[in-house]
Each structure stands twice: as C-alpha cells, then as structure tokens.
Amino acid sequence: MMAAMPGARAASAPLMGREVEPTMFELSVTGRSAAQLRTTGIAPRDLGEIIPSEHLRDAPLETVALSERDLVGHVTRLTHRQFSVDLGMYPLGSCTMKYNPKFCDTVAGDPRLASVHPGAPAALTQGWLELLVTLEERLCAITGMAGVTLQPAAGAAGELTGLLLMRAYHASRGDVRRRVIIPDSAHGTNPASVTLGGYEVTTIPSNDRGLVDLGALRAALGPDVAGIMLTNPNTVGLFEEEIAEIAEAVHEVGGLLYYDGANLNAIVGVVRPGDMGFDIVHMNLHKTFATPHGGGGPGAGPVAVAPHLVDFLPGPRPTRLAEGYGWGEPAHSIGRVHGWHGNALVLARALAYIEVHGSDGLARVAQHAVLNANWLRRRLAETLPAAYDRPCMHEAVLTASPIKSATGVKALDVAKALLDEGFHAPTVYFPLIVDEALMFEPTETESVQTLEALAQAIESIAQRAGSDPEALRAAPRHTPVGRVDEALAARVLKSTEDAARPR
Amino acid sequence: MMAAMPGARAASAPLMGREVEPTMFELSVTGRSAAQLRTTGIAPRDLGEIIPSEHLRDAPLETVALSERDLVGHVTRLTHRQFSVDLGMYPLGSCTMKYNPKFCDTVAGDPRLASVHPGAPAALTQGWLELLVTLEERLCAITGMAGVTLQPAAGAAGELTGLLLMRAYHASRGDVRRRVIIPDSAHGTNPASVTLGGYEVTTIPSNDRGLVDLGALRAALGPDVAGIMLTNPNTVGLFEEEIAEIAEAVHEVGGLLYYDGANLNAIVGVVRPGDMGFDIVHMNLHKTFATPHGGGGPGAGPVAVAPHLVDFLPGPRPTRLAEGYGWGEPAHSIGRVHGWHGNALVLARALAYIEVHGSDGLARVAQHAVLNANWLRRRLAETLPAAYDRPCMHEAVLTASPIKSATGVKALDVAKALLDEGFHAPTVYFPLIVDEALMFEPTETESVQTLEALAQAIESIAQRAGSDPEALRAAPRHTPVGRVDEALAARVLKSTEDAARPR
C-alpha cells in the first residue's frame, strides 16, 4: 500500500471535532506545486551566466510542495479553527473589536488604489495623495489637532513617534528632559515606547476612583519631565474628569501631554483630545475606525499634534498644492518612521469608514459604545461587580474576585468557559491594578440581544463555579483544542517546522 | 431586564458545538436594516400619486430586520455548519466534486463580464459573444460534435433539450416515434426528461457485467423508438465497450443516441462521444469543467449535436460573422430553452477552466480521475468489494452488503460514519441496481494520500461495524447536527418561518 508516503493526511477534517490539522510541510510531496506563472517569452538563460558562482546557493531552497487543492483545503480548515468578529462577539477590552464593514474591504481591494507603486511620482498618484490629505484633515478635525502623520503602522509605532516628537520639540528649545510620566494602569506599550524614546518612566498610582491621582502627579512633576502619556477614557474605562487640571499642571512645568488613542472609540465625535489640552495624539485606526485587526495586524497608528509640533512631524507629508497634490517635508521633521507612507490600504479603509459615518455617525458610535458598556456593567453587577462603581465609558473593568474567593474559580477560568459558550473572552488580568480583572468592551455594533446572551452565559458560568468548579477549570471543551500548555511552549521552544518537537 | 425582547440570541455560537443557529427572522428586530442606498437626488413623490390604489398593498411587506453585523455573523456561522470541497474530500459518485479553481471565480467576477445586460445589442457585447462562440467551438472539439447550444441551465435541462431536438428531428422527417430506451442504471433525471419530452420510457436491464444487455436492447428496439439515452461510462462507472454495436443497432431502427455527459470526466480528451456514435450530448459543466456546484447549482448543461441536428438547436445562437459576432437563429430551431443565453457566468468559468487545461491538460484530467478511482477500488477491495469486479472508469460502485450481512450495518450507516471521519459521504443507494451501493468518485484533484486516508477511515468503520454496530447507527456525532429525522420533515411540512413548527 502507500501508507508510508509523504504528504500526510491531506484530506479532510470533521466539520466539527478535534482533529489536528497537518502543517503545510507535512502535507508536502516533493514535486508538487500550485504555481502558474505568466508565459513571458523571454529567452531562458543559465544562472551561472548571470550571477557569479560565489553568490549562488549550493542547494535549492526547499519550502513546501502542495497542490492548489491541498493548499485550499488546508487553509480553509485552518479558518474553521479560528474565532473572529464575523463569527461572534469579541468583547475584548481595550481592543475595540467592532464589526468591520465589508465595504471598506472593497475600497482596499480596488486595484486603482492597491496596484499603485509607492515610489511612483506624485504626478502619477494624485488620487492617493488626495485620499491621504483628506484623511489627515478628518483626523485633525476628530482630534482637534493641527497636523497629522499617517506613517506609523500601529499604535505602538504611533506612541514612539509621538515621543520622538516630544523629544524634538524640547530639543529645539534647548530643553533637556529626562522623564515621562505614566499612570500605573497604562498599556504595556506606553512604558516600552518611553524607553525607546530615550526617556525614563515615572509611574504614578491611580486613586481609588481608578483615575490619575492628581496629588501624586503633582509630586512627580518637575522641570525634567518631558511629558505624560494618558489614555482618556483610561484603561479602566473611566473618563479622567480632572483632565483640564492635569493638563495645566503638566504644561506648567513645560511638559507635553500625550494622548494614547486606543480608547478614542468612547468619545469620538463627542470630546476631542485637543480640547482636553493634549499636545500629541495617536489613534488606532484598527480600533476606532474599524479597520479589521487581521489576527494581529496590520493596523495604523497616525499621530496628530498641536500647532507647535507640526513642524517636527515625520516627512515627507502629503500636501495640498495650489494645483493638485504633492509631497512636502516639515521644516524640522524627525524623519521617516515607515519605509514608505504608512499602511496605506489600512488608511483607505479608515477614511471610507469615516466618510460613511460622517460627523453625526461618529458621535453615534461613541454614544452607543458607551451605552452598551454601561448596560452590560449594570446587567452584570450582581455577578461580576465593576472594579469601580460608577458610570463607565466604552468598556467596563469587572472583577471575578468574589467568585474566586467563594469558589476558587479564577478570571481565567471564566474567560475560558466563555469560549465554550460561543463568545470570545474579555481581556483578562489587565489592567494590572485590578484584581482578577475581566475587561469587557462590547463596542457599539453589538445588539442588546447579544449583550443579554453574554450576560446569561456569564451568569450560568458563575452558577457552575459554585456547583462544579472542576469543570470550569477544564474548560474550554467546545473548541478546536483544549486548554493549551503554555509552559511547555516556553520551556522547549519549537517555533518552526525544522525545530525538534517538544514533548 | 430585556430578556423578553425580540431578536433572539444574535450573538455567537461556539466555534465547535451543536448550538442551533437562529433564523434571520428570529434575529430580526423591527426597525433594523443594513441597507445603504445611493443618494439619487430624485424628488420624492407619494406612491398614491403614481400607482392606483387598487394595486397598492394594504400592509407593508415584512421581510426581516437585521443589522449588517448580525447578518454577517449569522451567515458566517451558517457557513461553519456546511461541508464543502474546500474543506475536504467529497467523493460523491456521479457528482464529480473536484476542486474548483479560484481563478475561474475571478473570471466570473470580472465586472466587464458580470455587469453586462443580456439584452444589450450585439454591437455592445462583442466580448461575450466571442467568449460564447469560443466555448461552443471547444465543446464541439471535446465531444466530437458539430454544434452546441449553451442555453440549458443544468444537466436535466440539457437532457430535455436533447429530447426535444430528437423529437424535432423525427418530426421533420414526418416520423412519429413513441419510446425512448433507458438502462435501468440510469440517473433519475433521464426518465423524467423523457416523459417531459413527450416520450414513453422503455427500461432495459443491465447484464451481470453492469453493462447494457445488448440482447435486451435489440429486443426493445423498433421503429417506434425515438432513441436511447446512455451515459458512458455508465452510472456504475464502467465503460460500455459495445457502444459501437449499440449505436449501430439504434441507428438501424432510425433512432438517435443521446449521451448523458455527467460522466464525461472519465474520458474527456481521451474518447469523444461523437466518435462512439452519439447524436446528442449534454455536458455538466459543473462536473467535468469544475464550475462549482454552489450547494445545488447553478450549473450549466450545454447540448452538442451531430451535423444532422444543428439546424434544430435552440436559438438565438451566438455566431461568428465576417466581422465580429452576432446572433443567429437556426433554420428549424426548437426555440429558446432559457430566458436569456444560459448561465453565462458559469459558461465563462468553464471556458477559463478549459483554456488553462487545454488539450493536454484535459486528457490528464481523465487519466488521473480514472487512476484514482481504480486505486481506491483496489485499495478497498477487501472492505467494500466492487459491485463489478473489473477496472472501473472515474468512479467505483462498491457494496456494503457483506458488512450488512455480517453486522447489520448498512451503507447509510457507513456513509454517516464517514462524515464523522471528516469525509463527505459517497453517493448511497445509487445506482438502484446495486445492493447497498456506495458510489465513490474521488476525482483527479485528490491526492493518493487523501485516498489512503479515506481508505483507512473506511477500514476503521468496517472494524467498528463488527465491534460496536450501535455506535455506527448513531453516527454522525462530530457534525453540527446529529442524524436528522427525515420522516418528521415529510410528515409535517414546515418549509417556511411562517408555518407551524413540527414536533
């Protein structure tokens, strides 16, 4: 028979069940290939004739060898092992996993946008330039700032860009500053970016209302403070009501305010970071503006700045000219932060989203996002109390600590059990300052029926935590794999097909 | 709380599990709609002004009311409850469920083809006309016939068209004929089409080799026989070796030979129906030429004919003119068999498939389809013996009757158990003349590794048939629903949301 042949079980997998999917490598059979290339009519030539032998590979580069049919089966089966917004609710706090309109996919797929070479001269790319300038103008209006760079490829890249702008600004004034202040609730990218920006992190505690402790802030401020990084609403989903006072205090010592826009969805169209006193603002277009997250990117993290920082923005910038559009270099530009012009097709998606919503629609986005979060917070009050008992913004940080004390079932177990109920888990154990945190961000595109279903699922889990905690600790069971051994993965790294298998 | 609201559980379903998906109607909440329509700028007007009140509806037409997000979730979840070629092997005999190249999807999606109105004059649709004429020419070459109509929308429509051609031909000769001969192994559409063609069916038995019994055929022939419908290879996957004799016998009494092309995949590029003596040939483009089956269509069933039948073909036909292309009406056309020109985008897909393969590639298709079927037949010989022990063509009819006598486990149980193993079931209980038939058509796009995996799955099932027959009768279990109560569905018909629920 042919059981010993290479190529693995290339066939099928049950529509449901826990069959392991072979890797592309396991599916390979030397000699197969799906590729069909254009007939060029160019005369073939020996490689040895055109490339000196010292450069040529000794052995051919082996990758994989699949038929198109097997490739399609493999990848399609992988997609059946993957949860996504399109399959259900994804209330992952801080991540704004709202519905991504398919229309924006069409925009990004338009060959008149997608097939344009980034190095083509401005005269040949007027449409793209107009699109980028329009998006910049929209983002300025939305944030209340004076100028924007679209180059940063994600939020963290935006943060670092913002910090370099801060540095360039102070340097231009001959001002040497050492520290950047960050609240203890901040997302991990903030401190990491501060370090890469060449600053030291000064962490300040939150007060018992979950907000910046103004006293602690004042104590931390000084002439060596370059600025502060804040999200508002902050990472516990609460609005920093004393933001005006914070801004004043920071500005007083000559520092700048950096706005981490990951939570902009809560206030878009309702409050503008510029009006709160921020000098630098990054936005996560893959959150607020619904460009899909792609399993971990690509995103886009444009940075908007107040007038005194516009001249430092990365260049080249798309510019409206007397006639048409061109590229311009800001007078004191910090330079490029991307190989080309940023994640252009992501930017196009975001602009399409903004144009559909407009001023009225974006405000509704924030209103309904906040409505949903507050409804859910209230609905779950008896089961998972809120970490801070006051109206939240677009997300609610709840805590499983009562459940844990009563039953031993942890936030993580609740999260895993939710997977079995058909929901993605909320963000767990973040922000770090809340015990057994479960951070729910329903977003505005989920209906109240869905929220109710989520609440009922959580109630049922909470009940079972009392009656059968072991079962919850063994969750999930209705998932393509059961609970995963993370420790083994870290202990014996097997990150490629060619590494030895951990066991 | 809001538990009593309409809109069902709009949320998620577990990535795996047997959660029921609500219907669109259950998900509806009055007032929702996803539609976004163009702003036309045309002045609104009262309906009562433009349509007389006797025509206007009394009450608005209620359909459904969904947000775009819920629509996407709903439909995407439905797709996770659906097996398909892209997910795995689909060895459904007689159906030729081969891989459908994505390239052909792109061709069919090209707006320069897809957005053309079928009533636009020939001068504005020259590309489509050239495409159709080219496809006609290719199909003539492939079948060995003189002319083709592309109008029939599926195989059965092709059959009926062919029978009407048969009728028109005889009528044109003043020849009144009453009967059409069909082997007992024929697909059900053949007798049904014969009836609709205004003929009576004369069924002739197969001999013990699974072939047309030439004696029985001769006995059935007579001057009132309009023709015979055959598939070759026939529905048990065997080539009618005496086809020349059959043709001679039928022609001798003035009858015509109709070729049911559902099995053309076995011989494409290797043998031509025209060379076997057939007068009329339909093809299932959704089988041999890999246009996807769409869960039950659309397909396309072009009919090719010998020279003496060309003048009877349905019209209008796309025609090559001295300059460019136009439409022409065959002299004695039977008339239209489709509202427009046939399933045009399906035709475009098929032509793309043919152009990629070419003469050489199509022959390889048949060779490898037959190779795969014979390999599988041989590989399973001990487990599921072939109904006829001789080389098969592109499919193999096997029988579970030894298993049934030994264990009571039926072909149906084997089929259902295969679903649990991740394979689609073969065709069961067809053809009717084979006891406990399991008809496997692997097609040429499955690898030998996949065939081996299928064989192992079947062997495992056969073993379990002995050890635990009850478990097999309870299969499938790794499917979105368990074995379905077909009797209930037929007893209490609930075919719409508005009908009462059967229980």
Next chain:
Amino acid sequence: MADYLPHTPDEVGEMLSFIGMGSLDDLFAHIPEALRLAGGLDIPAGRAEPDVAVEVARWGDANRAAGLTCFAGGGAYDHEIPSVVRALASRSEFVTAYTPYQPEVAQGVLQALFEYQSLVSRLSGLPIANASLYDGATALVEALNLAHGATGRSRMLVSAGVHPHWRRVAATFASGTGHEIEIVPLRDGVTDWSSAHAGDDVAAVVAAYPNYLGALEPLDAARTVANERGGLLVVAGDPVSAALVRSAGEWGADVYVGEGQAFGTPLSFGGPYLGLFAVREDQVRRLPGRIVGETVDAEGRRAFVTTLRAREQDIRREKATSNVCTNQTLIAVTAAIQLGWLGTRGLAEVARACAVGAHALFDEVTSLPGVAPAHGSPFVREFAIRLARPASEVVEAMAGEGILAGLSVGALTGGADPSIEDPDHVLLVSVTERRTRAELDHYVSTLGKVVR
C-alpha cells in the same frame, strides 16, 4: 501545461503498479482502440492562469455595454449589490458544496434555503415556495406542467404581457408536453381576456404583474377567467414591485413565478439567474424541484433537510413532478442574503426609489417631441415609450453617449407580437434605485437629441 492535479510522476508510477497497470493508457485499454482519440483534442494547448487572464480581459474590454449607465430592464435589473452581500455569498462553503444530500453536514445551505423559501413565500403571498428553479422563464414552464398535473388538462391561456422570452420558452417545452398555449393579446398594455377562445378546458391562466411592458393590470379579471374555466391562476410577478403592490397571493393566484435576479445577482449577461416559485398548500405534492423542511435531529435539536423527496426524479423517475435536479441554490442563498441586507425597510426603499425614478423619467421623456407613451396603463418601475425612430437605432446612438437606453421591444419579441403594435419603435425603459437625478437628466437630454 497547466492543471490542478496533485500527482507526481513517482506517485503515478506507484499507483499504476498497485493496480497492476503499466501506464496511464492502460487504464483505457478496454475501450476499443477505434474509439480512442489519436493525437489529442483539437483545441489549444493549456496555458497558465495569468495567460488566460489576458484573454479574458480582452473579452471584457470588448463588452462596451459594461461601462454604460443602465436603463435596460426586461427582467434583468441593475440593482445595488453591496460588498457585504458579495462577501457572504461567495463564502466557499456555499460555493463549493454539492446539493445537500447529507443534512448533517449541510445545515448551512439548508437553513439558508429555508430562509429563502420563507422570504419568497412572503413576497409571493403564497405559503409554499421551493428552493429555486433555473430562471423566471423555466419557472413558468414548471407552472404550466404543474397546472397540467393538477387539472389533467393541456390548454394554457397565457397573457401576451408575459415576457416574450418566457412565452418562447414555454412554447419550446410545450412541444414535448403537448400543451396547447394560447397567447391572449394585450389592448393598450392590458390583457384582453375576453378575446381568449371559449372553452372550460383550461389548465392555467397566466398573467404578468406588472407585465413586461411595465403595465399593471388588476388581476381579478384573470382570477375570474381561471374560476370560470377551471384552471389555476399563475401570476408571473416582479418581486421588487411586490414591495409596493398587492401580492400574487392577495390577487388569488394558485402559483407564483418570478425572476429573482434583482436580489443580489449582477446582470451577468443573463445568467445564472433565479426562478422563483411558490404555490398554495394544495399544490405542494406537485411542487417542482427541491423543498427544505424543518425537523429535528436525533437529540431533538432543530435541523433542516430536503423533504417531500418522493416527488423528485431520483425517486419517482418517469413519474416525477419535474426533471429538475441541479437548480440555482447559490443564487437563492444570495437572494436570501440580499433580502436580509435590505430588510423590510430597504426593500421598500428600493421599490419606491425605482418607482419614483421611473415616473420622473417617464414624465420627462414623454414630453419630448418624438416620444410618446406606448400604452396608457399604470406602471411601477418600467415603462414603454413609442419613438419616432426605430428603438434599436436610438439604443445604438445613446450608447455612444454612455447610456444603455433600454431594450427595443422589437428585438425582445423578434417581430410582430400580440402584445403591441409596431414593436420596433417601442423602447422599454427601466429605472432602478441606483440611477441619479444627474443620470436621468443626461438621459432626457440625450434622448431629446437622438430621437429626432
């Protein structure tokens, strides 16, 4: 040399030896030599996908019609198809599945068809819809066959307002079934039922609503004829207009047939389209094609399955109610998704926008010299105008200005027709919700120039 085959030469060799053959040709050795093709097919050799793509692009570019602003209708309409419907309907689980023979792994298609049937039922006002037929024309043929089965009779009274192609298709298939089809002429756009030949041997009375010239005629007349003569009333109805006007069921139809292309399927040069079909409860055992029903699985969960299969050809063979096997499932699923996208509000908005646009254009063009209404009956979204010049010339001329002006009724009917006089001078014009004020203006000014 392109294909999608996995087999490596080594594997082919091993497989052949496993089955005891020496070469691929041996697989066909039992086929008489004389029948086997020597030298291969007389078609070009295979070419890689990107090479074929070049040719496809050439065909596409040669379709001037693709770029025109579309005012043509006649059963094929240029409606909005949003990205979301395209994305969902092209999910490969739908596209690459077979007919749902194994319900346990086909709940996706089955439930979508159930939803489709429910929607068609509401559109038609009749309780039972099937899971699709090939197109509107063949749906009409099935309706006639059903009427024959229900009444045992063969005479069909068909309004000349039924689409000329549908009438032609019905005539073609009648050559097999032997049905006698009598076309009942129109008078000023409306069926003159009184002119039908006498006799109470009628199987079906077929009316169109609106008819192909756009005209709306009250269907009580047709219902009365059907009652008097003992036949079924078959209504061929536009499913978009159905959002505004009374349903076939409300008018008393026994059978509804329609063309469902308007719901999410592009113009596609005429196919694949979607035959809508619905009936009263008493005809359910004669329903052509498939029907999906709700049931339960072994554990009592809701499940869907194709049902009443005893009508179908794979079981009843020559006694089946129809020979339809493969139908248009994917197009039906698409229609369900598009109707889901539209929802109650969107469907009404589309229908209303079509009607309002069509009436605006009608009012404006009929005030041009050389343009007159072709009939005096009310209409919904499509109308017929009589031109001073042959319609085909006008279409040609307006194409030069970027407009597909409509369909020449002469071209549709293929000459003299009981629906209208001098059809060559009649143009059928349709306006969908996608047409803007600016496009209407351009139409009017261009027609004004061209028609003289």
Next chain:
Amino acid sequence: MADYLPHTPDEVGEMLSFIGMGSLDDLFAHIPEALRLAGGLDIPAGRAEPDVAVEVARWGDANRAAGLTCFAGGGAYDHEIPSVVRALASRSEFVTAYTPYQPEVAQGVLQALFEYQSLVSRLSGLPIANASLYDGATALVEALNLAHGATGRSRMLVSAGVHPHWRRVAATFASGTGHEIEIVPLRDGVTDWSSAHAGDDVAAVVAAYPNYLGALEPLDAARTVANERGGLLVVAGDPVSAALVRSAGEWGADVYVGEGQAFGTPLSFGGPYLGLFAVREDQVRRLPGRIVGETVDAEGRRAFVTTLRAREQDIRREKATSNVCTNQTLIAVTAAIQLGWLGTRGLAEVARACAVGAHALFDEVTSLPGVAPAHGSPFVREFAIRLARPASEVVEAMAGEGILAGLSVGALTGGADPSIEDPDHVLLVSVTERRTRAELDHYVSTLGKVVR
C-alpha cells in the same frame, strides 16, 4: 446618516432607563461641559456606502500609476498574486480576528504563523523567525535595538547599500535610542568597509544583499568587520533573490531582516507590507515582537500558542525587548499562503524569471546611447542605470507611453548620498516574473526615444 449600529430608538430608550439615564447625552454628563464638543465634528455628514464609492472611484481614477506596466522596484515589487491566494488570505476568520490571545479559539492564525515562521527561517537560513514586524525598514530598527541589547554598545555600521528609506527610518529612531549610526559608503555599488571609522565598539554591522542598487556583494567582508569589531552581522536581504543566492545564514548573519511584500501583497502604495525578521538561537530572548510555538493541549494534541511572552511589552513594560504589539499578522499569513502556492518549484521559477528578465533588459538598455550601467557589480533582479537625462524626467516621459520606468535614485535618496554619485541621473529598474518579452521590447524602444 449611515452607520452600522443595531440599536433601534426603542431599544436605546429601554437601555437608558435600565441604567437609569434619561438620554444618550447623560452618558457623557460626568465629562466637564467645557470639554464637550458643541455642534459636532467639522467633517461632512455621513453618506451611504454607494455614495462614498463614487468618491473612492474618483481617487482611484486619479492614480495614473495604477494602469502602467511596472518596472519600479526599490523594495516594492509587482509580483503575480493568484486568485487562490487572494481568496484564502481574505477569509474573514483571518481578517476579523484579534491577536491570538486565546489560543483555544485561534489555532487558525497561530498555525498559519507557525508555518510563516518556518518559511522565513528557511528563506533566511536562520533558525528563529518572529511572527512579523511592520515592514523592512522598522525590522532594521528592531535589529539595531537587538544588537544594542546583545552587545551593550551603540555604534552601528550601516552600509550605504541599505535602502535609503530604511537608513532614514533607522536615523529617526536612533534619536530616541541614542544609537550612533555610521553610514559606510559604496564604491562602484559595493560597500567600502575599509572606510568605516576605526573602533571595536560596534553593536551591529549591517549589509544589504543585494543592496538597494541591485548589487550583490560577497558578505564575508561584512562578517569579518563584525568579527573584528565585536558586533552582530545584520543582513537586509531580498527574500525573492534568496531562492537563488546564498542565504543570510549561510553568509554568517546573526540577524536577518527583509521586506516580505513580494509574497502575495499588492504594491498598495507602500503598505501594509511585511517586516521579515530572523535570528540565530542565541538571540531568541531578545527577539522583538511575537513568536508562536508548538505545544500540546490538555489532551495531548498538538496546539500552537504565542510564547516567550516574558519579552513582550504587556508583561515587561519599560524593560521589554521592543514596543511592538499589533504587527502585520494578516500579511504574514498571506505570505505563508503565497509561499505555499509557489512551493519550492514556483519560488525558484519566480526568482529565476526575475533574474533572467532583468539581465535581458539590462543588456538591451545599456546598449542604448545615453544609457550606461551605474555600477559594475553583479545583480539579481534589479539594476541601476545612469541616464543622459534626469531620471525623473525619463520616468515622467515614459509614463506617457504606459510604462512606470523605475525609480529615480535621486528621489529615493533625497539628494546627495554616500551610495552613488549624482543620483538624479540614476534610474533603478526592476523586472518581475510578470513582465513579458513584448513589454521589455516596448521599454527598450521607449527609453531609446526618451533618453536622448
């Protein structure tokens, strides 16, 4: 007024009353009045999708470059992207998933990333690849940061053959990290390492292979510099050429960085692209970004999970190896699928077709008067020519004939540059496997006319 919100007014009312609020504005009542926006955003009101589509089409039509035959490269290449890769990579489960924080429901993305890492490892010849970075330029920045972490030093010797934009990006980020970047000039297309300032305080030696002017330089020189000065060797390599030429690992690189756009991603006006990153085993704890590892689930089945998370910013905060969080996962998954489609054979064919096409074009254009090689070094698939006229004028003129002739090196470098003299007269030309003989002919004849 368009949006994607489900809430009906009734529901909003009920929800508000459930949470004890009277209006949507109340939700924001705790925000100081003065901060709240009066009168709404100063952007246009919302418009329905089809209205926005009209504007998008206008932008698209204004991109003349979209229709040109592309000979531009410079890190962005016009490769074949087959329908099958587009279809698979756009599956919504990939597109609309978040970072795989819950591995039990993210095996699809995780396994695809594992396959991607395996492929990048083979392309680079290094054992450990991460799950992607933003693009090639930022991958270089991460490599410098890694080298700093590994050596504790801050001096970076970067060949002027590294893409000018990448060098610019590195300089930008060095303003934060304080790295000192020394650009080592080229001589006749090849790095003149001997001209680097002395000192054994080097963190990284960065070479490009081939470099941005297309030139291949043997990397033993760079390896020697790295050895002598105690730094890591970072190789910025073209992953397509990697199918033909020696891998970074074979040349002794410690870190590989590259731009992965060539694998299934359209030109996209520059993004989203794909930063390829691979290292030797000894650098794994300093790897920036995510890495997926194989493990088992509770029942012992193979499973994948993001691992070594203790390096990442969400755990290590200011001590993280990098601040990267969201990366380019979907583009990485796309690359894995494209490489799966190509397979060993296809990738080699692509690389070979590029090289053969580029050499054919090079030979032909350099025999034109007014055109000369810009350097004398060997190349693979991209080359630089010196023109009698400014390159930007030639690009402009050839665009009129339907050709994107290449990239002006002057435009890329923004003026004087240590890589080449008088860059304004140098044109960078690239040939992919999609370019045909006829297109090359057209190029040569057009350039011949234009360059004079």
